Amino acid sequence: MLGSAELAARLRERRSAAYVAGFAKLDLAKSAGDVLDAIRAEFPELTPEQLPHGIVARCSLGHPFEVHTLELESDAVTHVRRGEPLPGGLERARALAAHPGYLFVEVYPDGVRAVGVDGTVSVAEL
């Protein structure tokens, strides 16, 4: 199990192209299973509690939907309308998920990690 410094360094590493591509299809996914498999494949060395507990991304379904969320614990994908609260404590990732500079946002207990189209990761401690 990675220590906190090692974990922080690991989670800052650039995400793989396959992992990033998986999230582009989240809107079309019938179930969250594929995405969950992609997350586990991306971080094989992490324990379940070290994985993100949710993912938030911009929703491509269009108005009135703003973002969609994936909660790892419940495997649930939720499309959220503008003005509606995000489930599972994922609200803090909303502004970043809606920003065109990021493809999706991973939510961790200590903060969020915003992932760009090229897989680069930036961290906001919240």
Place this chain on the structure above:
Amino acid sequence: MGRSALQNYRTPVVVARGLLTNLTSRLGALGHEIADVRAGVHNLEGRVDERCDVLQKQLHSLTSDFREFVAQDKAHKDIAISETRLVRVRQELERNFGFYAEIRRRATGILQASDLAIVREETIRSSTEEAMIGAPGYWLAPALVAIASWMADKQDLANKALAEAMRRDDSKTSLLLCLVSRRLGRHDTARRWLVRYLGLQDPFALDREAIVLVDALASGVFGGGNAAAGLESIEAWTEEIKNRVGVVERERARWKQAILDMSTAPGASEYPYLTKHSPTWPQLASALGGVRLNGLVEKRVEAMYEGELGLSPKLANRVDELVDDLVRRFDDDELPLRREERKLELIISGSGDRATAEAHLALESPAFAERTSFVTLLTNAALGMGVGRVSRATQRLAFALSTPWVIEAYDDVVTGVRAAQPATIELAIDGWTGTTADGRDEGELVEGFRRSLAAEENAARAAAYGLGFWWPALVAVAFLALAFFSKYLLVGALVFTIVQLAFYVLSLPPARVRKAQFAARREVGVTAVEACCAEIVDLCEDVAREDARASGVRALLESINASEHVGATLDGRRKIVA
């Protein structure tokens, strides 16, 4: 008896009617007088309120003036104390290390004297030997003896002195000999010393003088092969450090702090209505200051890479500068006093602001550590921290070598700023509160404000004309009804009614005044809502425009390539040919 009783009864009624007429006219007159008194009281109230406002403002101004005076007085005292201490610290440096300064001056003096060949070898040698006796334990003294003996071709003495210098400080001696060899055009010897110096280094715990090596690479002191070897080594150090968790993370945090420290709060005059009427203003100000960092970082980086380097065209002069730096800046014994000196300088330059000076010193403190990692050394040089000057060429190369974690720090700052943007903006105007996302729903907000004020006005009117207002009249009617049975009750009813009416007329503002007050509040409030909406639209555009610069700044940072800043050019185009 019945008739007489009726007459007796009618007589008081006639009297009462007369009285009533009289009282009615008096009541009318009294009403006018009460209205006059009320107007006078209202006027007086207005003047008293106005006076209170003026007094309150004066008191507030006086309090803030007093606080400012106390702060300024403290700052002046801090400056005066710091200046006195600075003199003392510098005297102590002179007293404790003054003789070192004498020897240090001889280092470049010997090199320049040998160029000109106007000083006898014997004089040079005796001068260095004298320094050796005067500074026991100091590495430079035997190093100078070695150089002087080497120049005089006294091999044995040179070797003995060299061994002693290396025993005292192998690292600095190797670097000094490398530079001196380079100055004398002995490339192979310089290379051997360079390899030796590099081999002695632990990239996780370098002596501070390693920055001289970076400076030498940046200013083109080393020829092709040696420059390549030097760059290869420092790139290897960087890779080695990157693979150990924790070191680069510390530098990233320092860069993040350095970027955040560049932030300035927007002025109160930029968005005056939001400053006054939005409880969200502190977050908005912070968000605006945050996105403006993009432009500030861009300007800072462009300024670093623009313009001439200011290097001497003569190689010997550039080496002399490096030798001078090497012998002057990096003696650990002096560090505590140098640290204190820097702190006092920061307090003085910061106009006595001790807290800011200490925060700045905390950021600079790694630059005053005896040993640091190579990446810390680069951060210190790129941010211009530490003892003495950092050349422009060194700063450029150090920044270029630091860009991987500078970019990460910058990305984190940008992401943090974006995450902290408030999703909605709250407005609070004259008892009304409303929220907006972008200020484009001005109509709805104005309508909301009007509704809120109308509700307040209705409530005020209801309070003024409610049961509480009419009950004395009801009591008076009851008295009048009872007056058929007793004239005393009639008089009592009239007196009671007059007293109550007088009380209400005095205590409640007339309807027209109240209406005028609400109309004025409506006008002021609607103007404030509209102005706030206009400012929010401007603010959102301002934030979007500044935020959009982030990708350009990132591209600028990514375009900086370390290898382009090794062997710097004098005018930004031409490489130095050694």
